[in-house]
Amino acid sequence: MALALSQLLVNDKKMTTTSRNFLFFIVVAASAWYLNNNLLVVSNIEQFMPANIQNKNAQVLIDQSQKGLSANLILAQISGSNDKELSRLSRALKLNLEKKESFNFVINSQNFNNLKHEKLLKYRYLLHNNNTFDIGSLRHNFEKLLTAFTADTPSEFIDYLLIDPQSVFLDYLSLNQIKTTAKQKNGVWFVDNKALLMIQIQKNSTIEQQDLAIKTIKNTFEANKPSSAKLLLSGASIVAVEMRKNILNTIQYASFALIIIMFFVFVFIYRSIYLLLLAIITLASSVLISMSITQLVFSQIHGIVLAFGVTALGVCLDYPLHVFSNTCTKVSARNAVKKILKPLRIGVLTSIFSYMALIGTGFDGLTQLAIFASIGLLSTLFISVYFLPLWMQNTKIDKRKIPIGKCLSLKSKIFMSLLVVLLPAIFLSQQVGLFNTDISQLNPASIVSKKVDANLRQALGAEEINHIFLASDKNLAKVLTKTQEIQQQLKNLVTQDIIGGTMGADTLLPDRKTQKYRQEQLPNKEKLRNNVALALSKMPFKQDAFDNFINDISSSKTMPLLNYQDFKESFMANKLQSLLFVQNGVWYSLIRVIDIKNINKFKQQVNNSYLLKNTYYSISAIAGNIMNNYLKKTWTRLFAMLLLLFAITLWFAYKNKNRIWIVLPVFSGVLISLSFQALLGNSINIFHLLSLLLVIGLGFDYSLFFNYENNKVIQLSNSTHAITISAITTIMTFSVLAFSNVTVLSSIGQIVVIGVFACFIIAKFISTPTK
Amino acid sequence: MNWFKFFLLLLMANPIVAYSEIEIADVFGLVSKNPNKSLKFVELRSATFFTEEIKTTGTVSFNDDGLMSKYIAAPRKSEIHITDNTLLLLDDNGKREILLANYPVLASGVNAIRWLLLGNKEKISNNYFIEYSNKLTDWKIKLIPRDSEVLSEISSILITGQLGSINVIKLSKSDGTSIITTFSQ
Numbered sequence: 001m002a003l004a005l006s007q008l009l010v011n012d013k014k015m016t017t018t019s020r021n022f023l024f025f026i027v028v029a030a031s032a033w034y035l036n037n038n039l040l041v042v043s044n045i046e047q048f049m050p051a052n053i054q055n056k057n058a059q060v061l062i063d064q065s066q067k068g069l070s071a072n073l074i075l076a077q078i079s080g081s082n083d084k085e086l087s088r089l090s091r092a093l094k095l096n097l098e099k100k101e102s103f104n105f106v107i108n109s110q111n112f113n114n115l116k117h118e119k120l121l122k123y124r125y126l127l128h129n130n131n132t133f134d135i136g137s138l139r140h141n142f143e144k145l146l147t148a149f150t151a152d153t154p155s156e157f158i159d160y161l162l163i164d165p166q167s168v169f170l171d172y173l174s175l176n177q178i179k180t181t182a183k184q185k186n187g188v189w190f191v192d193n194k195a196l197l198m199i200q201i202q203k204n205s206t207i208e209q210q211d212l213a214i215k216t217i218k219n220t221f222e223a224n225k226p227s228s229a230k231l232l233l234s235g236a237s238i239v240a241v242e243m244r245k246n247i248l249n250t251i252q253y254a255s256f257a258l259i260i261i262m263f264f265v266f267v268f269i270y271r272s273i274y275l276l277l278l279a280i281i282t283l284a285s286s287v288l289i290s291m292s293i294t295q296l297v298f299s300q301i302h303g304i305v306l307a308f309g310v311t312a313l314g315v316c317l318d319y320p321l322h323v324f325s326n327t328c329t330k331v332s333a334r335n336a337v338k339k340i341l342k343p344l345r346i347g348v349l350t351s352i353f354s355y356m357a358l359i360g361t362g363f364d365g366l367t368q369l370a371i372f373a374s375i376g377l378l379s380t381l382f383i384s385v386y387f388l389p390l391w392m393q394n395t396k397i398d399k400r401k402i403p404i405g406k407c408l409s410l411k412s413k414i415f416m417s418l419l420v421v422l423l424p425a426i427f428l429s430q431q432v433g434l435f436n437t438d439i440s441q442l443n444p445a446s447i448v449s450k451k452v453d454a455n456l457r458q459a460l461g462a463e464e465i466n467h468i469f470l471a472s473d474k475n476l477a478k479v480l481t482k483t484q485e486i487q488q489q490l491k492n493l494v495t496q497d498i499i500g501g502t503m504g505a506d507t508l509l510p511d512r513k514t515q516k517y518r519q520e521q522l523p524n525k526e527k528l529r530n531n532v533a534l535a536l537s538k539m540p541f542k543q544d545a546f547d548n549f550i551n552d553i554s555s556s557k558t559m560p561l562l563n564y565q566d567f568k569e570s571f572m573a574n575k576l577q578s579l580l581f582v583q584n585g586v587w588y589s590l591i592r593v594i595d596i597k598n599i600n601k602f603k604q605q606v607n608n609s610y611l612l613k614n615t616y617y618s619i620s621a622i623a624g625n626i627m628n629n630y631l632k633k634t635w636t637r638l639f640a641m642l643l644l645l646f647a648i649t650l651w652f653a654y655k656n657k658n659r660i661w662i663v664l665p666v667f668s669g670v671l672i673s674l675s676f677q678a679l680l681g682n683s684i685n686i687f688h689l690l691s692l693l694l695v696i697g698l699g700f701d702y703s704l705f706f707n708y709e710n711n712k713v714i715q716l717s718n719s720t721h722a723i724t725i726s727a728i729t730t731i732m733t734f735s736v737l738a739f740s741n742v743t744v745l746s747s748i749g750q751i752v753v754i755g756v757f758a759c760f761i762i763a764k765f766i767s768t769p770t771k
Numbered sequence: 772m773n774w775f776k777f778f779l780l781l782l783m784a785n786p787i788v789a790y791s792e793i794e795i796a797d798v799f800g801l802v803s804k805n806p807n808k809s810l811k812f813v814e815l816r817s818a819t820f821f822t823e824e825i826k827t828t829g830t831v832s833f834n835d836d837g838l839m840s841k842y843i844a845a846p847r848k849s850e851i852h853i854t855d856n857t858l859l860l861l862d863d864n865g866k867r868e869i870l871l872a873n874y875p876v877l878a879s880g881v882n883a884i885r886w887l888l889l890g891n892k893e894k895i896s897n898n899y900f901i902e903y904s905n906k907l908t909d910w911k912i913k914l915i916p917r918d919s920e921v922l923s924e925i926s927s928i929l930i931t932g933q934l935g936s937i938n939v940i941k942l943s944k945s946d947g948t949s950i951i952t953t954f955s956q
Binding site for chain 1: 823825858873
């Protein structure tokens with residue numbers, strides 16, 4: 001439609017120059033205004049993970065790993081000073097962060113305050129086992145209370161012990177709290193000479209909120225005058241924020257590089273600042289329009305899409321370059337556009353087709369990229385065809401000539417074709433494990449950061465993210481029972497020291513059967529009162545000192561059983577929700593493993609048990625399988641695209657046999673680019689694939705224009721001129737991406753630089769008509 | 772002569788006001804410089820849930836770094852070590868560390884004694900209203916918490932002594948119960 005409109009506008013003589021310029025200004029201003037008010041740049045990598053996963057359990061687990069509590073958990077380490085100073089900093093950080101709303105909780109020690117006022121306290125006899133109501137046990141507990149009283153134990157804790165002398169509730173909390181290997185020194189957690197903290201950012205925080213929270217942590221730490229002490233943060237949100245920063249840096253570098261290159265090209269080759277201005281207006285407007293439409297459609301733009309889009313400017317630069325290079329003192333811009341309109345349209349259409357192949361691959365990020373790139377290409381074409389001639393009406397171009405080189409003979413072409421296609425094809429066919437479906441390789445965190453994260457996780461007893469057991473059922477009771485069965489089997493692994501421990505919902509919220517059983521086991525009021533009285537004999541306690549304890553047990557015998565909703569507003573609510581949750585009417589219970597000490601033995605034991613085997617999930621393996629399926633699907637689309645290009649070429653070749661050469665540089669460029677990655681020792685991931693679409697689009701563009709020339713020197717010079725400049729700008733801009741810290745962006749950069757360079761050279765020698 | 776009698780009369784009329792500022796500073800100085808850092812103690816604790824006062828005995832030691840250790844011998848053996856911010860309990864049930872910042876009431880009682888032993892009058896006056904009286908070499912310092920949360924639990928801490936020695940500390944709670952600690956060499 002846009003192409004038809006452009007054709008219409010080219011021929012439309014009734015619209016005045018002023019009204020066209022006004023129309024352009026309105027569109028650009030509206031886009032800028034819209035973006036200024038609505039632009040939201042995100043950097044969560046899951047947009048480049050497959051959506052609509054068929055296996056519901058796998059989907060639930062992947063969702064949890066991305067959006068659950070652990071996704072917003074920050075592990076902090078303070079080091080570089082003496083223990084006293086480090087503990088002071090740890091306490092000050094906790095105290096100050098707890099006052100801020102951005103944080104759910106900050107933990108730096110195992111402390112249970114205000115137990116007396118906790119909502120779950122009254123349910124303690126249903127939540128935890130307790131069979132110690134005989135006189136001897138009771139007396140032992142009362143003596144312990146007396147010792148605690150004489151040993152300066154805080155009065156708050158003594159008050160609690162009067163209600164719960166057996167510490168049943170405390171035992172329940174301890175069972176479900178963090179199992180840290182950290183030692184407590186000066187009241188805070190320590191591992192070696194480092195103070196540790198766990199900081200939970202509010203659930204469902206956006207990347208901006210996470211960024212703000214991380215800055216708050218760092219600023220709060222600095223405000224406490226740490227002198228030589230250093231704060232190290234780790235966790236998924238840290239990686240996400242870091243990645244966003246890296247992406248924005250890369251965008252800045254790429255933009256800067258592009259401006260420098262453009263300046264050089266226009267001053268040195270076109271000898272015109274005015275043309276530079278026109279090119280900048282064309283590209284900036286195109287990016288603005290494509291950003292606005294992408295934001296409008298998706299309500300956000302991914303950082304990777306934006307980074308890719310900014311570098312894709314180098315590609316969009318092709319179209320104005322073709323117009324500039326084909327305009328000279330004798331040929332007006334309007335005539336130049338008419339002359340190159342056909343190959344220009346074919347080039348844009350093939351590029352758009354390439355990107356359209358990304359839609360429906362199941363990756364939301366790729367769909368966004370397809371829309372972004374397609375709109376950008378169309379906008380550039382539209383401005384180049386419709387507005388540039390308008391703005392170049394009285395412009396004379398005195399461009400610097402570029403040597404064009406000699407055309408090859410047919411024999412040489414055939415030989416070279418075989419060489420550039422067969423050689424990389426044979427090389428690639430010999431590669432084993434070329435395709436990478438391991439999502440951890442896409443993790444932008446450095447190896448050092450991953451190691452720090454793993455160490456902190458182990459020290460703080462944070463649960464394993466990768467290895468999980470999952471029970472699901474529509475019936476909550478059945479899920480809890482199954483959870484208990486799994487936990488029972490996992491206890492054997494703890495006994496054998498294969499794992500450090502487990503964390504499941506069953507110890508947090510026991511099933512109704514267990515609760516009922518515990519309820520029945522509680523003594524009746526009279527018997528208990530009698531036992532308490534006997535246990536207190538010759539002790540200094542008043543006879544009514546433990547009335548609250550007796551009354552609580554008495555009411556526990558008849559109270560309604562505890563359910564999921566009763567956890568609301570309890571300090572265990574978040575914990576339970578992260579382990580037990582309902583989705584679409586199905587209850588899911590996660591059993592998390594803590595500290596796997598021997599992964600091989602762990603896997604072996606899991607495989608030996610029917611129950612464990614059928615409930616065990618490795619998140620990385622699941623994600624890998626899903627990625628594998630989607631990669632296959634996307635590769636199929638890519639090959640289909642290449643075949644479509646081949647078919648289009650054959651159709652052209654029906655009228656002109658020279659056109660048959662157009663497709664070869666594209667095939668060869670793809671193969672050489674992939675081979676280069678294999679040579680570097682890199683395996684091919686989804687982002688390499690994505691970049692190949694750009695290589696295909698550009699390669700086809702170069703090949704098409706080289707092929708569309710005839711042997712008249714002046715015309716050949718014009719296209720070679722435009723394509724050479726285009727290739728230089730594209731290669732140089734994408735080189736910035738190739739050296740980016742973000743794995744995804746460096747993948748894109750490497751593939752495009754090699755692919756475009758190969759396409760350009762091969763198209764120059766092969767697509768150009770034979771001499 | 773008349774002028775001398777008048778001057779003497781003036782002094783006798785308001786002896787505490789005229790002398791206390793100097794004496795309280797002397798007390799802090801003498802206590803902090805007392806070389807005897809280890810004392811025996813007998814403690815009588817009352818509580819609303821007890822029929823009688825609970826008597827504990829043991830020794831308490833203190834060093835210039837602010838570390839205070841209490842070794843309880845009876846009725847049950849236990850140890851308490853108070854450092855800058857933490858209270859470490861060691862008894863038959865194992866080891867428990869308590870962060871004093873989490874328990875302002877407990878911290879208030881502990882700090883009052885610690886700061887007096889360190890001679891830190893500034894910290895004491897920042898956290899308590901001070902009432903001071905003396906008779907020759909005997910003195911009494913009554914501390915009333917400034918913080919309302921602490922005051923709702925602890926009504927006062929009365930410390931009596933002689934020169935650089937602390938004899939008795941009485942911590943009176945708002946519920947009418949108390950802890951009376953008597954020290955001896």
